[in-house]
Amino acid sequence: MWTNFKTYFNTYYNANKIFTEAEEKILEERKELFAYEEKPINSNISKDLNEVIEKTSAILQHNKESDYVSEALIMTGKSFYYQQNYSRALRKFNELSTIEDSELLLENELWTAKTLLQMREFNKALRLLDEVKTKAIENEENQILIDTYRSKIGYLIYNKEFSSAISEINQFLNAEIDDELRAAVLYEMGLMYKISEEYELAEKAFIEVDEYAPTFEIDFNSKFEVAKLKGELGEEDQSLELLQELRDEDKFSDSWGDIDLEIGKIFYDKNEIDKAFDKFTYVDTTYKSTESGGISGFYRAEILENFYNDYDSALVFYKKTASSGAPQELKLLAQKKSVLLNKYISFHEKLDDLEKQLLYLTDNNSFIQDSLDYVELLKLDSIKAASNPNKNQNSKLNRNQQLNTKYKMPQRPKISADSVHALNSRYYFELANLLFSEFDNPDSAFYYYTLSLQEKENNPNQAQTLFAMGNYYAIKQNKQKADSMFTLVYNKFQFDPIRNEAAKQIGKPLYDFNKDPVEEEYIVAEAIYDSLKYQKAINRLFDIYKENPKSIYASKSLYTIGFILENDLKMPDSAASVYDRLMNEYKTSEYAKSIQNKLGGYKQEQQRLQAIQDSINNTNSSQNITGVEETIISSEANLEIDDSIKTSINNSTETDDSTSTNKTIQEKINKNVVSKSDNEQIISRDIFKIGNEYFVQVSSWKSKEIAEEELGKLIKKKYSGKIIESFVEELNAVYYRIRLGPYDNFNSAKDVRKKINKY
Template identity: 35%
Template sequence: MSLRNKSFKYLLVIIPLFVFGGCSIWENFTTYFNLYYNTSTLFEDAEKEILSQKRDLFSTEPLVIPATARTSLTKVIEKSSKLLQFYSGSSYVNDALLMLGKSFYYQGNYLKSKKKFEEFLAAETDDEEEITEANLWLAKCAFELRDFNNALKLLEEVRAKAVGEAYDEIIKESYVQEIKYRLKENDLSKAIILANEFAEVYDDDVVRAKIYYELGNMYSKLDDDKNALIAYEKVFENEPDFDLEITATIKYANALRENKQSDKALEIFKDIRKKDKFRESYGEIDFQIGKTFVELGDYDRAYDQFKIVDTTYRNTAFASASNFEMAELYRTRFMNYDSAGYYYSKASTSTLPEDYKEKARNNNQLFTKYANLRKDINRLNRQLYYSQNPEVFKKDSSNYVADSLKLLTEFLERKEMQEIWGGVDTLLYPKNPKLKDSTFIKDSIFVRDSLVKIDSLIQIGLFNPQDSIGLRQKLIDSLKTKRLNDLKDPRNPDNILKNSKVSLDSVKFKRNPPQKLKISIDSAQTVLAKNSLELGNLFLAELNVQDSALVLYNNILEEYPSPVYYPNTLYALGSYYLTVNNKAKADSLFEIIYDKYKDRTIVNAAANKLNKPLINLGFDPAKDEYASAEDLMLEGSYDQSIIKFYSIYNNFPKSPVAPQALYTTGWILENDLFLLDSAAVVYDTLLAKYPSSQYVKQVSKKVTAYKQEKTKLAQMLKDSLAALNKKHVTDSTLIAGNTIQQEDEQGAEENSIVDDEIKINQKNGGKEPIEFVNQEDKLKPPIKKKLEPLWDPRKHFN
């Protein structure tokens, strides 16, 4: 009962008693006319506006409070508070508390709302229906305050009381509130049980039709198509309103299709498509007809139907859904992944029905990845082919240049024609409307000249006048033919002027010019192996196209045997054989991975497939080597230990032990073998290769001091050598002079001996050997004078 009508009835009783009553009756009378009536009117109008919004019965979306209703609620709160403050003795206090509680609830102030309902329950003791209603609102506040246990307990008590007393509105609200909560929690099973109870206890056929419609939707979400069909049928056994009848009919036909009754569903769709009352739903109906064609296996007609929806109902949710369905056809039936990717992209960037949004987004990401992988593989394959076949690259590059130059020539010709005919439009189409069209003038002159020529021929007897009958029409027809030909001629000025201006940037040169690899062939093959493996996994796991995956995996193993991706490809190939139920082949591949690739993370995936022990990937063989070298060091075998320590760095440079091994090598050289230069070299390698190692701090100062000392000694040596060179130049000049004089004297003496020998030979005719009376006169080697020794730098420093 509305507060206004209820108060009006009270007023009918108050007026007769006014004459006989006392002050309390007068107070009630003045309160009603001065304040309460206006307040209750404001509240009822605001509540009616809020509840009149078109919503599903069990909608979980929050209420949207219109601006006018929000303003009215603020006034209701002000007036009700005033009534409580100044008319606390009137009989309208409890009603004011109810209005305050509901107003605060609609405003979202649930704590204040709860407080007002509690105040009402403390004050009201007689009206059981109002008490039950206040408890219902307390339960609603508890739901909003997330006190779910108390809310559910209170709702159960309210529902039991309302059903027993036949409080219809309270029954409805109690079921609706709990079903909404169950739907928010995604507890569809409990929601369905409550909805079935609700339909049994509620007598309003209009509301029952809504309940069964919502039941059908809940069953559909659980893929319980049989019960969904029964629920939708029960909608029509009650009294659905106009809008519900339309939506329920479409849902019923959809349920028939899901229950493998596609022929009957198609008949219903075609039947309602002819009725005017379904005009607003033609887009959805046409879309559902397309889906029904898919279920019937008529994919071409389905595609045509979706295309009609996309073009006829552009920018609607069903047009977007049609794009998604066309993408599905291209993916699953026509096997055209490029077109599928295009339609998925188109669908994901437009307004979609709620149940399509996530699917469209995921598939768009999937096919975007597919397109990028395929593009990269094709590009790298092409560049790899050109890098491996330079002669083909030269030939294709020449052809590309020739084709591009041809396009450029065509562009320049078009541009030249535009420049030639520039401004002709002002001549052919003058702005002055009084000037006749130049084409008409030209054609008129042609007709006039032709007729004059014919008249001249008739006068001299060379033309029969009878032949001129219909000549004008023939000339006109000839002109029409000529005009049509002119319209088709690309060199016609009109055609050139209709074309937009052409710029050099708009010339579409031949795409994808030949290019060689910008990286090494080995690197390109590694990238190709990676991309091909990802694409194969995409085919196997996402697109469910095993044959394409097999081709890619085998191609990687044969063409791009990259050590990085080889074991992963073997595992992917094993997974393929598992999907085709060839477990023996799969296990053989997993065995290869388990035996040969124990240092890869993929090995444990293979171990799981084979039910074998997992491999400790943290095992470091360098640690065992380090322990062995350490034993040699402790035994005093320093020469052997440093060889072993240094081999750890060479063989396992990425091991965490490698910097420690280098440090230990340097330490032995420095402290045990006293080879400081060698130790410095090892420490310097440690600094260069492992700058973030903890051992760097311990050796960095030593290396720096060593390098500084080496630089200092090198400079000193350089200075000493410079001084030596300077002194050597002076001393060597004096020595060189003495040497030249001695050599001259020696040379003169040798020459005199040679001359004497020649004379003796000539005297004996050169036939007898030379004889010396005195053997001391024989030739003797010249005696060289002992020179002063050069300056010795070692003695100088000693």
């Protein structure tokens, strides 16, 4: 007796008081009726529990004979449990289970089961919970029975076993529980039915809540769920009526934002877009710091994007949603939408800029007019700023910066019209991909795929574009057109891996791009290159290209030849010639695509230098000054590989092997090798005038034989022309220039220049 008295007043009383207060705080924060995961407790509560453990440990150490050992053990176990130290908690519960006459054995089994659940020993835990439930019913331990149901149902919900959870809830409702708890259990059952999409049973459960004694929160939530379920069941008008009834009750004013959000959703579902947008706007602005406000902002962005096509404003609201009180999954979706819209807007800005550049390239008056308008705007803005009586020194300092931000000064294009078309084609293609894959808008995607193909004749993305158009027709269930597109890709693009994707669609055999019989030959050529025998490697690579034109190693060999010439032999003009051949013959290969931008930049620079030389020559011509003659040398003329390869490359494009035809062409060439005329005039870039006749210069060669071969190709294509033999003093060399003509007027010559040179 004395031991019990001393233990109680010296230790147990204080430990129990601290524990009870700590547990009350923990349970106040855990409002879920059915929960599995234990949330971490704050540091102050954990400190209190440490004190409890210290005192109960003292009882277990110094007062083993007292009647408070069982209480000390279960308090210690619970304290460790709340601190999420489950292994130590389990040891204390196991220790208590050995005290056979303890009145806490059933409660101890419950906490043992709860601990096993947290330690993820689910099967053992569930068996023990069922045993506790049976004993609790037999012994009329109602609170233990309630806690057992809550633990098991919480786990089943966490594990998404909703049908089992509903079955367990129905058993729970048969237990002796008060009306407030019964109302809460019915509400949770309604939520389970809703998740399982059993909407009618969910509605029945929510309605039944009102027959008992729900708390204020459960009362509103159950009625709110009934109103929303009416919409899910297609009864939008009744849903609106019930929502409006809730909205009219002042006692639910704290939930008006949620109610108005649901009303907006009903309008949205009914396709009453303007009403929905107005309602979402009201919620977003009135309850902007709440979850309903964040969700409404997302819906505003969605409507702006999908119905009003106001992408700039939609982007603003998606960004706003990402930092709002909206649920995390919606914020992540808003962030993704922001990224996609940024890309979409960026593409259109680039395309608009290119459209302006093309206008300036083709219409100089537009550039002049825009420049004059820009200057006028600056003047007006300056006058306005000067007349402002509130101006200050700081505004003066920043005025120029503000004007530059407000108005964009017209800039003359720094790229050619061809480059504009190439960029347009690329951006149309990328925009189409974005619309097809991310915006799920195949019709708009098809429109931009079409524009991409129209912009550039030698489109590097042609295979992918045609394949995507085939997919478009497949989506539209137009099998004939889809198969036609896939067949075109399969037949035309033998060196593009997308050929196999097309083959899958039309049942054609697949090509193994990873294995080619020419591979071993290419490896030998690479080994020669690695041994620094560049000329021999070039010869071997050229043989691969020439003898295996349909192998993927043909394009790779040309690319490697160009690489050696560019990087090892430092012959950029010769490399450009090989790259140009690669682009012309294997434009859809990955190697051609990899050098497209580089080659384009090289050609653009050559055109720039040519334009400067033209300007100099025009000046000299007008002043009748004799000087160093203009030299126009084709990049292919500098291809310094051995003569046999040169001849092979130039002969590779011949299509007419007839001896008599070649003889006739050669006779025409021999008659048309003449010396430079003294009275020729430079009219424009590559256009010359002799008397009343106009000629177009297409290339210039150091080798007469190569010049004759090139002219022969043009004669076969029904062009007339001649070779001008010209000595260039500055270079101390003779060049053979191919000129087509004569033509009666400048415009005819210009049209031929455009057709031959593609500019």
